[in-house]
Amino acid sequence: MKSRMKFFLLTGMFLVISVCLWGEVQVIHHSHEEPYYTEEGFWRYGEYKGYDDEILRYTYPKMEDDDGEMVPNEAVASFNFEIDSPGTYEVDAFFVRGDNRAPWVTYEIDTLTGKKYSIIDQTGSGEGWHSLGRFSFGEGTHSVSLNAATSEGGDVVITDAMRVVPVDSKPPAEVELLSYPEEIKEDEPFVLEIDYETNIYQTQDRGRFIIDVYDKATGILLHTETDNNDFRGYYGPSGEIETEIVMDEDVDEPGFKVYFVRSDMNEYFIDYMESLPRDGTHPYKWHGGDGVTQTLKYRDEVIVENTEEDPNTAFCCGLTYQVFMKGFEEYNESHSYETIFGLSVEEMRGFFDLWYVSRPEDGYWYGSSDALWIYEGGYPIDCIYDLKRGDFVQIWRRDRTGHSVIFDSWRKDETGKPVEMRYWSTQQATDGINFNVEKVADLNFCPVTDKDKLTTFARVEKPVDPEDREDPLAQYATFELD
Numbered sequence: 001m002k003s004r005m006k007f008f009l010l011t012g013m014f015l016v017i018s019v020c021l022w023g024e025v026q027v028i029h030h031s032h033e034e035p036y037y038t039e040e041g042f043w044r045y046g047e048y049k050g051y052d053d054e055i056l057r058y059t060y061p062k063m064e065d066d067d068g069e070m071v072p073n074e075a076v077a078s079f080n081f082e083i084d085s086p087g088t089y090e091v092d093a094f095f096v097r098g099d100n101r102a103p104w105v106t107y108e109i110d111t112l113t114g115k116k117y118s119i120i121d122q123t124g125s126g127e128g129w130h131s132l133g134r135f136s137f138g139e140g141t142h143s144v145s146l147n148a149a150t151s152e153g154g155d156v157v158i159t160d161a162m163r164v165v166p167v168d169s170k171p172p173a174e175v176e177l178l179s180y181p182e183e184i185k186e187d188e189p190f191v192l193e194i195d196y197e198t199n200i201y202q203t204q205d206r207g208r209f210i211i212d213v214y215d216k217a218t219g220i221l222l223h224t225e226t227d228n229n230d231f232r233g234y235y236g237p238s239g240e241i242e243t244e245i246v247m248d249e250d251v252d253e254p255g256f257k258v259y260f261v262r263s264d265m266n267e268y269f270i271d272y273m274e275s276l277p278r279d280g281t282h283p284y285k286w287h288g289g290d291g292v293t294q295t296l297k298y299r300d301e302v303i304v305e306n307t308e309e310d311p312n313t314a315f316c317c318g319l320t321y322q323v324f325m326k327g328f329e330e331y332n333e334s335h336s337y338e339t340i341f342g343l344s345v346e347e348m349r350g351f352f353d354l355w356y357v358s359r360p361e362d363g364y365w366y367g368s369s370d371a372l373w374i375y376e377g378g379y380p381i382d383c384i385y386d387l388k389r390g391d392f393v394q395i396w397r398r399d400r401t402g403h404s405v406i407f408d409s410w411r412k413d414e415t416g417k418p419v420e421m422r423y424w425s426t427q428q429a430t431d432g433i434n435f436n437v438e439k440v441a442d443l444n445f446c447p448v449t450d451k452d453k454l455t456t457f458a459r460v461e462k463p464v465d466p467e468d469r470e471d472p473l474a475q476y477a478t479f480e481l482d
Contacts, residue, residue, distance in 0.1 A: 041075030102154035119409035171476035206233025260477035266390025291318015396453035
């Protein structure tokens with residue numbers, strides 16, 4: 001396929017765009033001024049040339065604060081672009097590799113279905129384009145930001161150029177109602193058959209169906225049903241589902257509206273996680289503490305109290321439980337909810353016990369995974385390639401030690417196989433809250449004996465809310481039967 005070339009003059013520089021069949025290939029360089037490229041914090045020119053033979057820009061993962069302590073560097077470089085044709089695009093970063101580069105460089109991508117994250121290793125040798133992944137973009141302005149504060153290792157982080165390449169013009173999801181009843185009888189079950197296609201699996205997302213039943217004569221909403229695949233979500237690429245519904249009244253002329261919406265709330269946990277300092281303010285302490293940096297209440301009742309002589313300390317399952325509770329608290333405040341999964345205070349105490357692995361005599365060894373699954377607040381992630389940032393992990397190692405963490409990213413070998421997992425938690429190795437790296441070879445995925453516990457992964461499911469119907473995904477994945 002041939003492409004025509006268009007050139008846009010930007011303060012003496014050129015933003016090159018090649019026009020494809022339905023979208024545009026955009027290249028944004030650090031020499032392009034606002035609004036195309038912006039920087040926050042400390043960045044400087046390097047000694048080497050990068051994209052288009054221009055001198056590259058760099059910063060440090062950590063910098064010295066006023067007290068002489070090395071702390072995460074809050075520098076951010078953003079590449080901003082306009083999308084005229086919604087669809088799936090591949091995003092590539094250009095940089096020059098080097099032995100002093102950071103092995104864990106964090107990119108944040110603003111997409112149609114929320115913030116996504118890609119972690120890239122900038123070490124080694126050579127230069128070129130490196131894929132951050134494929135993402136769905138809607139019409140309008142989007143951005144890709146390199147965040148030095150959540151990058152890790154090495155001496156420097158490189159920013160140079162970003163490329164956005166159209167891949168597929170299909171929407172991120174589509175639904176169709178295949179069969180439905182012409183009338184509904186009280187207490188008589190009926191089945192709706194729904195066909196769907198979606199590419200949200202490309203960003204490790206999952207979704208669920210919301211089905212509204214209404215009276216066509218009056219337009220009144222009579223019933224809402226949710227299908228979440230038994231708390232496991234749907235993620236494509238396509239399929240047919242059957243949802244059984246029972247109504248408590250007759251409906252002579254039923255109407256139906258089917259929505260496919262996102263079902264996770266990882267961003268709430270990530271936001272709270274990133275709000276906590278990683279500079280040693282909250283040291284790790286296992287014995288004698290409560291595991292949290294503050295007292296946590298649920299429905300005005302204390303669930304875990306911080307009565308430490310040193311209230312700033314925490315240990316792993318306490319800290320991840322704190323992230324869960326505070327992230328949910330933010331969600332509830334913004335959506336006028338009062339409970340978590342509708343749990344009573346006593347049920348929350350049971351949830352807490354499972355999260356803290358406090359009931360091994362009952363066979364509950366899997367912390368956050370046990371709590372979320374048993375109390376129907378989330379679902380297990382069975383394939384490690386389906387993990388995304390903000391998922392909860394209960395680690396069990398081959399040496400039979402454990403750890404409660406929040407997943408960040410994989411480091412993969414040349415074949416794409418994960419060899420290291422980066423996670424966020426608190427541990428002695430980092431003197432408290434910080435990212436840490438674990439070798440995949442040390443994690444127990446295949447227990448040999450009953451004493452060997454399995455590393456498990458879980459994702460929290462977002463409560464069903466009327467706002468879900470306005471989800472950006474639902475703009476493309478709503479079917480209405482008049």
